[in-house]
Amino acid sequence: xxxxxxxxxxxxxxxxxxxxxxxxxxxxxxxxxxxxxxxxxxxxxxxxxxxxxxxxxxxxxxxxxxxxxxxxxxxxxxxxxxxxxxxxxxxxxxxxxxxxxxxxxxxxxxxxxxxxxxxxxxxxxxxxxxxxxxxxxxxxxxxxxxxxxxxxxxxxxxxxxxxxxxxxxxxxxxxxxxxxxxxxxxxxxxxxxxxxxxxxxxxxxxxxxxxxxxxxxxxxxxxxxxxxxxxxxxxxxxxxxxxxxxxxxxxxxxxxxxxxxxxxxxxxxxxxxxxxxxxxxxxxxxxxxxxxxxxxxxxxxxxxxxxxxxxxxxxxxxxxxxxxxxxxxxxxxxxxxxxxxxxxxxxxxxxxxxxxxxxxxxxxxxxxxxxxxxxxxxxxxxxxxxxxxxxxxxxxxxxxxxxxxxxxxxxxxxxxxxxxxxxxxxxxxxxxxxxxxxxxxxxxxxxxxxxxxxxxxxxxxxxxxxxxxxxxxxxxxxxxxxxxxxxxxxxxxxxxxxxxxxxxxxxxxxxxxxxxxxxxxxxxxxxxxxxxxxxxxxxxxxxxxxxxxxxxxxxxxxxxxxxxxxxxxxxxxxxxxxxxxxxxxxxxxxxxxxxxxxxxxxxxxxxxxxxxxxxxxxxxxxxxxxxxxxxxxxxxxxxxxxxxxxxxxxxxxxx
Numbered sequence: 001x002x003x004x005x006x007x008x009x010x011x012x013x014x015x016x017x018x019x020x021x022x023x024x025x026x027x028x029x030x031x032x033x034x035x036x037x038x039x040x041x042x043x044x045x046x047x048x049x050x051x052x053x054x055x056x057x058x059x060x061x062x063x064x065x066x067x068x069x070x071x072x073x074x075x076x077x078x079x080x081x082x083x084x085x086x087x088x089x090x091x092x093x094x095x096x097x098x099x100x101x102x103x104x105x106x107x108x109x110x111x112x113x114x115x116x117x118x119x120x121x122x123x124x125x126x127x128x129x130x131x132x133x134x135x136x137x138x139x140x141x142x143x144x145x146x147x148x149x150x151x152x153x154x155x156x157x158x159x160x161x162x163x164x165x166x167x168x169x170x171x172x173x174x175x176x177x178x179x180x181x182x183x184x185x186x187x188x189x190x191x192x193x194x195x196x197x198x199x200x201x202x203x204x205x206x207x208x209x210x211x212x213x214x215x216x217x218x219x220x221x222x223x224x225x226x227x228x229x230x231x232x233x234x235x236x237x238x239x240x241x242x243x244x245x246x247x248x249x250x251x252x253x254x255x256x257x258x259x260x261x262x263x264x265x266x267x268x269x270x271x272x273x274x275x276x277x278x279x280x281x282x283x284x285x286x287x288x289x290x291x292x293x294x295x296x297x298x299x300x301x302x303x304x305x306x307x308x309x310x311x312x313x314x315x316x317x318x319x320x321x322x323x324x325x326x327x328x329x330x331x332x333x334x335x336x337x338x339x340x341x342x343x344x345x346x347x348x349x350x351x352x353x354x355x356x357x358x359x360x361x362x363x364x365x366x367x368x369x370x371x372x373x374x375x376x377x378x379x380x381x382x383x384x385x386x387x388x389x390x391x392x393x394x395x396x397x398x399x400x401x402x403x404x405x406x407x408x409x410x411x412x413x414x415x416x417x418x419x420x421x422x423x424x425x426x427x428x429x430x431x432x433x434x435x436x437x438x439x440x441x442x443x444x445x446x447x448x449x450x451x452x453x454x455x456x457x458x459x460x461x462x463x464x465x466x467x468x469x470x471x472x473x474x475x476x477x478x479x480x481x482x483x484x485x486x487x488x489x490x491x492x493x494x495x496x497x498x499x500x501x502x503x504x505x506x507x508x509x510x511x512x513x514x515x516x517x518x519x520x521x522x523x524x525x526x527x528x529x530x531x532x533x534x535x536x537x538x539x540x541x542x543x544x545x546x547x548x549x550x551x552x553x554x555x556x557x558x559x560x561x562x563x564x565x566x567x568x569x570x571x572x573x574x575x576x577x578x579x580x581x582x583x584x585x586x587x588x589x590x591x592x593x594x595x596x597x598x599x600x601x602x603x604x605x606x607x608x609x610x611x612x613x614x615x616x617x618x619x620x621x622x623x624x625x626x627x628x629x630x631x632x633x634x635x636x637x638x639x640x641x642x643x644x645x646x647x648x649x650x651x652x653x654x655x
Contacts, residue, residue, distance in 0.1 A: 030325035034318040049309045050284050057209045058286060061299040064211050065288045068200060072175060072293055075195045076160070078115060079179035082108075083191040088122055088131075088181050092189040095130055108133035118174055118196035122181070124189050127152050139170045146192070150247055151178040155190040164197075164221060164293065165249040166230075173197050173221065175293070197222055209301040210283070216294045219250060220258070231258035407444050411437050462622060464645030465505060467496045467569055467577060474509035475567075481517055488566040496571035498642035500622035508615040508626070512579040512638050515611065516565050518602065519583030519636065575644055580637040585630045594628050 082088070087107065091100050108120045112133040119141065121132035127147025134140050146152055151161030161178030174194040181189040204211045204224040213222035218234040230250050235257065244250055260278050262285065283300035290297060414433040421430035468491050475487070498505075568578040586594065593599045595616040600609030612626075619626040624642040631637045 030322055033325070034321045038314045038318055045309075045313050049305075049313075050303055057207075057284075057299050057301045060207055060209060061211070061286060061288055061297065064200075064204060064299070065290065065297045067203075068213070068295075068297065069290050069292075071195060071200075072290070075115075075117060075175070075193055076162070076177055076292075078117070078120075078193045079155075079177050079191045080160070082111065082120065082193070083179045083181045088191065089183045089188060091122065091131055092124060092181060093183065095124065101131060104131045105133070105135040109135070115193075117193050118172070119170075119192075119194040121192050121194075122189055123147075123152060123192065125156070125187070130189070134170075141169060144169055148247060149176065151176045151192065152190055154178065155180045155192075156187060158187065161190070161192075162293070163247070163249075164215065165247065166251065167194070168248050209299050212298050212300065214296045214298070217244065219244075219255065221295070228258060230254040231256055233258055233260050404444060407441075411441070462499060462501055464497050465500050465502045467498055467505070467575060467642075468492075470502055470505045471509060471567060471569060471577065474506050474513060477506075477510055478513045478517075481514070482565075484563065485517065485520070486564040488564065489569075491569055492571060494571065496569055496575050497645040498575040498622075498624075499645045500619075500624070500642060504618045505622075508618055508640060509577065509579070511611045511615050512640070513565065515638075516579055516581035516583065516636075520563050520565075520581055571644075573644060575642045577640040577642075578637055579640075580631055580635055582635045585634060586628060586636045591628055591630075595626070 085107075087100065087104055091097070091104050094100060104122070108122070108131060112118070112120045119132065119134050121129050121134075121141045123146060124130050127145050127149075129141045129144045129146065132141040135142055149161075149163060149165070151163040154161035155178035158180055162176065163178075164173070164175045166173050174196050176192055176194050178190050178192045180187045181191055201222060201224050207224075210225050211223065212220050212225070212228060214233060215221050217236060217240045218232050219236075220228050220231050220233065223229060232255055236244075236255065241252070241255070244255070245252055258278065278300070282303040284303055285298055285300050287296050287298040289295070414437045418430040418433040418437075421427070421433065471489065471491070475482070475489070564582045566578075566580045568576075568580070570576045570578075590601060595612050596609075597613040598609040599613075602609075616626045619640055619642070622642060624640065627639050627641070629637055629639075
């Protein structure tokens with residue numbers, strides 16, 4: 001690393017202290033402006049929030065109107081349907097028949113329950129109740145006279161009677177529908193259905209706004225405010241009051257006026273909203289009609305919250321005005337300091353750009369230096385790989401010279417014998433010697449080919465590689481060193497393909513076999529007798545050049561030998577080559593450093609400690625993994641796991 005001087009530390013910017021200044025006229029101006037904004041904008045904001053409050057409750061008004069109208073329309077058709085029942089005509093024709101009355105009363109009670117109405121009762125032509133659904137109650141209508149009700153008169157005139165009033169017997173408000181009971185063409189009675197209206201008020205009570213229903217006489221008939229019941233919002237005429245008393249519609253004592261002053265909100269805009277002043281309360285009012293009943297349904301939204309929201313908005317607006325004035329003053333006060341600060345920052349930015357440019361140049365130089373170093377390391381690694389292979393060749397040279405010398409001596413002997421046989425005119429026997437010479441020459445050529453392939457530098461190309469030939473070539477190269485060692489290798493019947501390079505994979509197998517031999521030799525377990533390579537699929541005696549008898553290649557590979565190497569080749573999704581020796585195994589310290597460069601347990605001069613490191617990197621470059629562990633039965637086992645070669649690429653084998 002280069003020793004560079006540290007960059008100078010830049011002094012922090014310290015703005016000069018702001019001297020306090022008095023701006024009384026400015027503050028006064030801001031306060032006056034805020035008050036002016038409040039006085040000018042409050043009425044507009046109040047109207048806005050009042051209109052918004054009314055608009056929000058418009059949906060509630062529509063819902064209440066629809067529910068009321070629906071209930072009335074649903075109930076309107078019931079009297080005519082019930083009046084058509086034969087049991088009622090029979091009851092009106094035989095009023096003294098005690099067997100019909102109980103059945104009719106119970107039938108009316110069940111009908112009232114199923115139709116969700118308050119009461120159903122039958123009147124004769126005089127207006128007297130002859131059957132009723134509330135016959136079980138204390139305030140039963142049985143025997144009561146209702147000829148004074150308008151709905152009775154309308155029904156007797158062959159029409160539909162409808163009327164809303166406070167019940168004189170039950171004391172409950174309701175809407176009455178009546179229809180005539182016709183026997184042939186003669187009206188013999190009237191069926192009345194009463195719809196109770198208290199449930200609507202209970203639902204309205206949950207809303208923030210109040211709902212009132214007024215009739216054509218401006219009497220509040222329904223409201224969630226009980227103190228407003230039967231109050232009038234306009235003076236009653238004498239005729240209207242006389243009709244109310246005659247029909248007993250409302251109690252006359254409760255018909256007190258309720259003063260309401262109404263003011264339209266923005267009539268030009270057509271919002272349909274009114275400002276209603278009721279007593280000490282102010283409301284936003286909007287109204288809809290139920291024409292069939294002659295009712296006006298009004299919703300009254302309290303105006304107080306709208307005024308509070310308007311005041312809150314005004315205060316916030318005034319606060320914004322004040323804050324804007326203060327911010328403007330602060331901005332004007334800081335303008336000079338900001339210009340000074342910007343100038344200082346510009347100077348600092350120029351200095352920083354220069355330092356960044358200088359540092360960028362230094363970093364580029366370091367990057368180039370590291371790239372050159374990486375290239376040299378890669379070249380050195382490649383040279384070390386080749387050196388490791390040459391070192392392995394040197395170790396095998398002594399044993400291989402014996403492999404070559406034996407066939408050469410045999411060739412010489414066969415040649416001399418062939419000449420003697422020819423001199424004795426025995427050409428057939430001489431031909432046999434010549435054929436043996438040819439076999440020995442092929443054997444020496446095969447050994448030479450394996451050595452040449454192992455020693456040459458492979459290319460970087462990877463591809464599909466058959467693993468059975470890789471192991472066979474490695475065993476051929478190591479045949480001389482493997483004498484006296486029982487080698488168990490049972491290749492699978494089908495070829496196993498993996499992705500890699502054939503020569504480099506062969507180098508790894510040779511290295512693992514060499515390490516296994518060294519481990520067992522260090523343990524003092526080498527056998528002194530020749531055992532060849534045992535197994536069902538690898539007979540190496542034919543190429544070893546030392547054992548030519550028939551028994552050399554028929555070793556069944558019994559596992560009782562004390563010095564043994566077992567090679568396992570498995571295929572499938574993860575091709576694997578495993579080499580297990582019967583040496584002393586690996587200690588924890590050795591296992592932790594087994595694949596580190598220059599780590600070795602051999603004596604000085606016996607190795608550089610690069611074999612396993614190079615093998616590990618070769619397998620990793622192929623996308624595989626080289627691992628070591630101790631076998632449960634003793635010794636060490638090295639596993640070489642590879643990636644499988646795709647089926648469609650197996651025709652192009654890689655070195």
